[in-house]
Every structure is written in C-alpha cells, then in structure tokens.
Amino acid sequence: MSRIAYVNGSYVSHREAAVSIDDRGYQFGDGIYEVVFIIDGHMADEGPHLDRLDRSLSEMSMPWPVDRTVLQMIIARIVRLNQVKNGLVYVQITRGVAKRDHKWTKPLKPALVVTAKNTAKNIPKEIPAxxxxxxxxxxxxxxxxxxxxxxxxxxxxxxxxxxxxxxxxxxxxxxxxxxxxxxxxxxxxxxxxxxxxxxxxxxxxxxxxxxxxxxxxxxxxxxxxxxxxxxxxxxxxxxxxxxxxxxxxxxxxxxxxxxxxxxxxxxxxxxxxxxxxxxxx
Ligand SMILES: Cc1ncc(COP(=O)(O)O)c(C=O)c1O
Incomplete structure (x- = not known):
C-alpha cells in the first residue's frame, strides 16, 4: 500500500508530496508541529494535542490553517487512508510561502501537512530499560x-x-x-x-x-x-x-x-x- 499525505488541501502520494522552496518552514524553520500516538486506529489524547497546537500557533502569531474540526477530519482521514492501527500522526503547520526575508510584512497563508505511519503491529506493554x-x-x-x-x-x-x-x-x-x-x-x-x-x-x-x-x-x-x-x-x-x-x-x-x-x-x-x-x- 502506498502512503498518502495531506498537503494544503490535497491528498497526494507521500512520495510525490511537496511544498514550495519559499515556504518559511524550509527557509527558517518557521513553523510548529504535533505528533500524536495512534492506538487501535484512534488518536491518544486528541484534545490536549490540539490544545497545544493552538497554543504553539498563538505563541508564534500564526492563524489556524483550517478550523480545528476540519483538522480533526483531515487527521482521521489520513489515519484511515494509511490504514494506521498503531503508529503516529504528524501535523505540521508553517507560516507559509513568501519571498525570502527574515521578517514577514503581511499575514501569510499557513501551510498544512498531515502524514501518518504505522510503527508497530502491537504496542508492547513491557519493554527493557x-x-x-x-x-x-x-x-x-x-x-x-x-x-x-x-x-x-x-x-x-x-x-x-x-x-x-x-x-x-x-x-x-x-x-x-x-x-x-x-x-x-x-x-x-x-x-x-x-x-x-x-x-x-x-x-x-x-x-x-x-x-x-x-x-x-x-x-x-x-x-x-x-x-x-x-x-x-x-x-x-x-x-x-x-x-x-x-x-x-x-x-x-x-x-x-x-x-x-x-x-x-x-x-x-x-x-x-x-x-x-x-x-x-
Ligand atoms: C523536546 C521534547 N520534549 C518532550 C516531548 C514529549 O512530548 P509528547 O509527550 O507530547 O510527545 C517531545 C516530543 O516530541 C519533545 O520533542
């Protein structure tokens, strides 16, 4: 099965997924992210992760790229499309695309990427130190x-x-x-x-x-x-x-x-x- 990524409104093959080289995430690391544990196909601690995402965006003076409920739907769809049972979802939001300059002079459209992957067949309850x-x-x-x-x-x-x-x-x-x-x-x-x-x-x-x-x-x-x-x-x-x-x-x-x-x-x-x-x- 080939992996599917969500990139700025489209569900695309993970291998071909791409963002602009002028994206401030690529140029300056100007962005935030969340990593969420998926267990039995469900997000662990979904609410707290989205709350922390909201806080990170606000501390960076960045708007939400889509409504919170829309992001929840995108995440659920990416988990489903990638048949993730036990694994991780990555949500990455960068400030967006602009001519390269440290400062930004106008509000930008944030870029949103969501990916997911299986990490294990089962999550072991006991592991060595x-x-x-x-x-x-x-x-x-x-x-x-x-x-x-x-x-x-x-x-x-x-x-x-x-x-x-x-x-x-x-x-x-x-x-x-x-x-x-x-x-x-x-x-x-x-x-x-x-x-x-x-x-x-x-x-x-x-x-x-x-x-x-x-x-x-x-x-x-x-x-x-x-x-x-x-x-x-x-x-x-x-x-x-x-x-x-x-x-x-x-x-x-x-x-x-x-x-x-x-x-x-x-x-x-x-x-x-x-x-x-x-x-x-
Ligand atoms: C620097 C740092 N501290 C702590 C954590 C643990 O955070 P969480 O439990 O939300 O995964 C992470 C997770 O990536 C991290 O990068």
Whole structure:
C-alpha cells in the first residue's frame, strides 16, 4: 500500500508530496508541529494535542490553517487512508510561502501537512530499560513551543545514536536536567516519589507527561514537579522517559552508569501498562 499525505488541501502520494522552496518552514524553520500516538486506529489524547497546537500557533502569531474540526477530519482521514492501527500522526503547520526575508510584512497563508505511519503491529506493554547519554542543552529559551526548529535536538539524538544509546537527556547551564531530545524525563526517588521538571519555558510540556501525571495520581503515587540533576537520577531508584512515540520507557543507565540494577523499574512498568490502557479506553 502506498502512503498518502495531506498537503494544503490535497491528498497526494507521500512520495510525490511537496511544498514550495519559499515556504518559511524550509527557509527558517518557521513553523510548529504535533505528533500524536495512534492506538487501535484512534488518536491518544486528541484534545490536549490540539490544545497545544493552538497554543504553539498563538505563541508564534500564526492563524489556524483550517478550523480545528476540519483538522480533526483531515487527521482521521489520513489515519484511515494509511490504514494506521498503531503508529503516529504528524501535523505540521508553517507560516507559509513568501519571498525570502527574515521578517514577514503581511499575514501569510499557513501551510498544512498531515502524514501518518504505522510503527508497530502491537504496542508492547513491557519493554527493557534503555541506555541514555547526557548532553548540554543548547536550545533557545522557548522550548515550550513545539517548533519544527529541532537542530540541537537532532544533534543530541545523533550523539545518542552514535553512542548506542536510545536518547540524549539535556542538561541546562545550572546542571539540572531539562528533558530528552524528544521526550520528558522522570525519576522515582527511593521514597517512591515521582519527580519531573516543572513545565516552564525550559521544556516542552509533553502531552504524555500530563497523562502519565494524571495516571500516576490515580494510582496514588505522589508526583512532584521540580528540577533534578543527573547525579540525583543516578542515585534514584528508577528513571523513565515519556513521549507520544515512546509512551513510558524505562531508563537503565545514564552515560553507562546504571540506575538501580539497570533493569526496568516496577513503577515505570506499572505506569506504562496503565498509560496504554488509559489511552486505549
Ligand atoms: C523536546 C521534547 N520534549 C518532550 C516531548 C514529549 O512530548 P509528547 O509527550 O507530547 O510527545 C517531545 C516530543 O516530541 C519533545 O520533542
């Protein structure tokens, strides 16, 4: 089956899908996006993802390219056309096409691209703990906006890949962990408290992070939003990552130093199962 993409009003073959070279997304990374987990053909956390998209657009002074309900219909159609059962949907909105110039002098028509893909036959409820590395956080100060400008994140992820690690977790100038290159990071203290960084401009407020927070609270686990360091993570009883593409993924080591015995922790395991059940229902 060949993949279908939505590009500015048309459903086209993914291979032939194209945008203008004058699109400001291509020229300047001037755009935003969302990635949504599809489970059993349905969007997980659809409302919160669209709310975050709305916030990103507003922070960038960009209008919606189509009405929210129309976007929901486009997404549902792309999921159907690509027969996505378990996978991801990407929604990308750029400021639009203009003669190359840093500033824009008039309102532009935003460009909308929606794609979807299957990632797995089944979403495994249990997975092994993964290794991560730490890298300096070299990004701008508005990490709360989900922009397509991902160069520092890509360079960090590439470093992780080259080191045989799953993710790179980023360290701010003050020594605190901000987040992963495409995920939020959590630790579980020896007292059983879940710690994750507060959602300020310093991190992307992950939708999975928020759902896991709610799930954890329902499970009577205490969640504390505060900064932590790699040293604290290494002496924690567990650590894990959350994102739309990795769900809840236990961390086994940081820079080759083990967390606990290096295997998936009990809290992360339970959270992964409960999160998957929550978004499936
Ligand atoms: C930098 C960053 N932080 C966190 C996340 C996790 O966000 P979400 O749970 O909404 O996927 C992502 C996801 O791509 C990300 O790129």
């Amino acid at each position: 993964v290794p991560v590395i730490s890298v300096p956080d070299e990004r701008w100060e508005r990490r709360d906006i989900k922009t397509i400008q991902l160069l520092p994140n890509c360079l960090a992820k590439q470093k992780a890949y080259e080191a045989g690690a799953y993710e790179a977790v980023m360290i701010d100038a003050d020594g605190s962990v901000t987040e992963g290159s495409s995920s939020n990071m959590w630790i579980v203290t020896k007292q059983g408290e879940l710690i994750t960084r507060p959602a300020t401009h310093k991190i992307l407020n992950g939708i999975t992070r928020r759902t896991v927070m709610a799930v954890a609270t329902e499970m009577q686990l205490k969640v504390v939003e505060r900064n932590f360091t790699i040293e604290e993570a290494l002496s924690a009883s567990e650590a894990f990552l959350t994102s739309a593409s990795s769900h809840v993924t236990p961390i086994g080591s940081i820079d080759e130093a083990l967390i606990g015995d290096g295997t998936a922790g009990a809290v992360a395991k339970r959270l992964r199962v409960t999160y998957i059940e929550e978004v499936t229902s």
